[in-house]
Amino acid sequence: MRTLVMWDIDGTLLRGGGLAWRAWQAAFAEVTGREWRETPHIGGRTDLDLCAEVFSTHGVTDCTPERFFERYVELVLLEQHLFAEQGWLMPGVREVLAALGDEPDVVQTLVTGNHPVVAAAKVGAFGLADAFDAEVGGYGTDDSVRATLVRRCLERAGQKYGEQFRAVVVGDTGHDVDAALANGVTVVAVATGGVSSDELAAAGAHHVLPDLSDVDAAVRLIKA
Structure with a gap:
């Protein structure tokens, strides 16, 4: 799978x-x-x-x-x-995306509260657009409830690829954790968005990292 x-x-x-x-x-x-x-x-x-x-x-x-x-x-x-001029990438992001992109058994996409065009503009500004199959993502205009975005993403990926996936959410807030858990999806949380590691763990995240700078550890947990 x-x-x-x-x-x-x-x-x-x-x-x-x-x-x-x-x-x-x-x-x-x-x-x-x-x-x-x-x-x-x-x-x-x-x-x-x-x-x-x-x-x-x-x-x-x-x-x-x-x-x-x-x-x-x-x-x-x-x-x-x-x-890209006023913002920045989080530590290790480019490297983790590249490492996962080299794995034939991994499909990466976006599940974000953003409008899909704004989501594309953000990742595109940093040259990351090609890392994601944005077509199967879940976006902030799909529904007001974030858990539904995860479900829509699962449905879209299943329809496009004709297979079921083992899914993983990577996020930085309790909302990301809750949305994943509501769909039975594994959560790798990163404490880069203002929510502490302890809070993310208490919310139910399966794995918590301070950031993605340890590329090998991040890839290992995401693929675990």
Whole structure:
């Protein structure tokens, strides 16, 4: 049985330097005409979930998520080169992706709270797009509940490849852990996104690493 590795993006693979969130706030102001008042907790949540909270907090009833996302994506794409200029990759990411990419029994994809176009822009800015089969990924516009993104990814991979996979989520928040466990998927958590190793272990992660700088250890755990 081959392994499907589902990578989270923000805090796990990279930091985008705040570009996406600045675009989010600018798009919100443009499409709703409302002044930004309150920023929600972001880490590990889906774009649909965040959109629902932001609209509710600001009393927005005359705008759809689809309309908002259209402008948000446009603003991100205008400055997508800044992801690499203002952001950075987490330690060991490029090396671990390359090592897993050399394994014939591994398929890597993305399971992220991001809109799919924004996800592609982020990994593309760092030259990582070819590491992933983005077509089978799970994205923040699939559903507001992150566990559903993992399920959609499993379904898409099964449909495309005609086989079942042993799946692994690699993420940095309790939301990543919960989403994986809800689908019976192994979790390799990394403490690079602001959640401590102890917290990730307490959430139920099967394996916890401080980061991915020990490439051999990371690959071994992901393939275990």
